[in-house]
Amino acid sequence: MSFSAFGDKFTRHTGITRLMEDMGEGLRTPGAVMLGGGNPAQIPEMNAYFQQLLQEMQQDGSLTEALCNYDGPRGKSTLLVSLARLLRDELGWEVSPQNIALTNGSQSAFFYLFNLYAGRRADGSRKRVLFPLAPEYLGYADAGLDEELFVSVRPDIEMLPHGQFKYHVDFEHLHITDDIGLVCVSRPTNPTGNVITDEELMKLDVLAQQHDVPLLIDNAYGVPFPGIIFSEARPLWNPNIILCMSLSKLGLPGTRCGIVIADEKIINAISNMNGIISLAPGSIGPAIAHQMIQRGDLLRLSETVIRPFYQQRVNETIALIRRYLPEDRCLIHKPEGAIFLWLWFKDLPITTEVLYQRLKKRGVLMVPGHFFFPGLEHEWPHTHQCMRMNYVPDSDIIEKGIAILAGEIAKAHREG
Incomplete structure (x- = not known):
C-alpha cells in the first residue's frame, strides 16, 4: 500500500508534529516541565468566568442550541454580526458580517490561505508565501500543498540594554518578486514576542498593495483581543x-x-473550503464569544485580566532567567507580546537541537530555534543558537526548568 504525493508530504514527521507530541507526552508524564508548547495559561479569573458563562448559557438554552445545530460554512451568524459591529465601533473599520468567516482554529485558516494564494497556478506558474521577518511561527512551515512554498528574509538585529535584543524587518533586502503570491507576518510574533512597529507594518502594507498581493497578519495574540501585547501597536x-x-x-x-x-471575495473562498473540508466550523467557541461581546466582556477582560496576567508573568520569568543565566550566556528578545520568550545562546558550543535533546532527557521541554525559519535561503548559524520558551507555567515550575537549563548550558561550555 502506498500513499499519494499529498499523503507522502503530510505523513512526514514535522516540527509542529513533534511539538504537539512533546506536549501530549509531557502532560502524561508526572514532573515534566512544560516550557515548549503553546497552551495558554489557566488564568483563574478567566476559568471562573467561562464556567459561570457556560452555566448561564446552559440555563437559557443557547449552549444546547450551539451543540445541536450546524452553522453555515462561514460560521455562526450571530458572532459574525456582533464582531463586525464591535470592530466598526471600537476601531472604525469598514467591516460587515460579509467580511468575516470562522474556521476550525487558525491553523486551518493558514492552510486555506497559503494554498489559496501560493503554489501551482492554472497557467503553470508557481507562487510562494513571503515571510518578511524570520523567525516565524513553527506551524506555518509544513502547511503548503507544494514543496518550497515559503521564502523568508533574515532580520536586522538591534542590540538593547540589559542583555536584550529586537528583530526588525530588513527592508533593504526585502524584495517582493513576481513569484510572491502572499506576504505573511505575525504580530506579536510566535516564537519571539516581537511586535513589528506601526511604521514597519505600514511599509509592508504599501509594498503589498504596490505588488497587488494580500498582506496576511496573524493576530492570534494581538489587539483588540486577547490583547497579549505590551508595546504601543495600532491595529490595521x-x-x-x-x-x-x-x-x-x-x-x-x-x-x-x-x-x-478580509475582503468579501476571500471570505467567500474560505466559506467554500469550509463547506468542502468540514461542512461548517464548530459552534461552541463562537457562541461563547458572541455572549462575551453582547455582555461587553471580551475587550474588558482582555484589557483588565489577560494582559496584566501575562505581563506580570513575563517580568517574573525574566528575573528568574537572570538569576541563573547572566547576559553573556543568554540574550533575551525584548518581550513585547505573545506567551513566549526567545532565548539566544550566542556562544553555546552545541546546537540548540542537541540542547533540546539533553533537556528532554531531564524532563524539560523547550523548542529548538531552527524550526522557526521556514524558507530561509542560506544557512545561518543564528538559527541553531536560539530556543523558544513558554513562560505560562507557575513560577516554581519555571524556576525548576531554568535551573536545569542553566546546568546543561554550563556543562556544554565546560565540555567545549
Missing part, C-alpha cells in the same frame, strides 16, 4: 489585508475557533 485592516484572529489565547484553545477578516 483594509481590504488588501487578511487579518487572522483566534479564541485560543483568551483561554479557549479547545474550542478551535479561528477568525478571518
Whole structure:
C-alpha cells in the first residue's frame, strides 16, 4: 500500500508534529516541565468566568442550541454580526458580517490561505508565501500543498540594554518578486514576542498593495483581543489585508475557533473550503464569544485580566532567567507580546537541537530555534543558537526548568 504525493508530504514527521507530541507526552508524564508548547495559561479569573458563562448559557438554552445545530460554512451568524459591529465601533473599520468567516482554529485558516494564494497556478506558474521577518511561527512551515512554498528574509538585529535584543524587518533586502503570491507576518510574533512597529507594518502594507498581493497578519495574540501585547501597536485592516484572529489565547484553545477578516471575495473562498473540508466550523467557541461581546466582556477582560496576567508573568520569568543565566550566556528578545520568550545562546558550543535533546532527557521541554525559519535561503548559524520558551507555567515550575537549563548550558561550555 502506498500513499499519494499529498499523503507522502503530510505523513512526514514535522516540527509542529513533534511539538504537539512533546506536549501530549509531557502532560502524561508526572514532573515534566512544560516550557515548549503553546497552551495558554489557566488564568483563574478567566476559568471562573467561562464556567459561570457556560452555566448561564446552559440555563437559557443557547449552549444546547450551539451543540445541536450546524452553522453555515462561514460560521455562526450571530458572532459574525456582533464582531463586525464591535470592530466598526471600537476601531472604525469598514467591516460587515460579509467580511468575516470562522474556521476550525487558525491553523486551518493558514492552510486555506497559503494554498489559496501560493503554489501551482492554472497557467503553470508557481507562487510562494513571503515571510518578511524570520523567525516565524513553527506551524506555518509544513502547511503548503507544494514543496518550497515559503521564502523568508533574515532580520536586522538591534542590540538593547540589559542583555536584550529586537528583530526588525530588513527592508533593504526585502524584495517582493513576481513569484510572491502572499506576504505573511505575525504580530506579536510566535516564537519571539516581537511586535513589528506601526511604521514597519505600514511599509509592508504599501509594498503589498504596490505588488497587488494580500498582506496576511496573524493576530492570534494581538489587539483588540486577547490583547497579549505590551508595546504601543495600532491595529490595521483594509481590504488588501487578511487579518487572522483566534479564541485560543483568551483561554479557549479547545474550542478551535479561528477568525478571518478580509475582503468579501476571500471570505467567500474560505466559506467554500469550509463547506468542502468540514461542512461548517464548530459552534461552541463562537457562541461563547458572541455572549462575551453582547455582555461587553471580551475587550474588558482582555484589557483588565489577560494582559496584566501575562505581563506580570513575563517580568517574573525574566528575573528568574537572570538569576541563573547572566547576559553573556543568554540574550533575551525584548518581550513585547505573545506567551513566549526567545532565548539566544550566542556562544553555546552545541546546537540548540542537541540542547533540546539533553533537556528532554531531564524532563524539560523547550523548542529548538531552527524550526522557526521556514524558507530561509542560506544557512545561518543564528538559527541553531536560539530556543523558544513558554513562560505560562507557575513560577516554581519555571524556576525548576531554568535551573536545569542553566546546568546543561554550563556543562556544554565546560565540555567545549
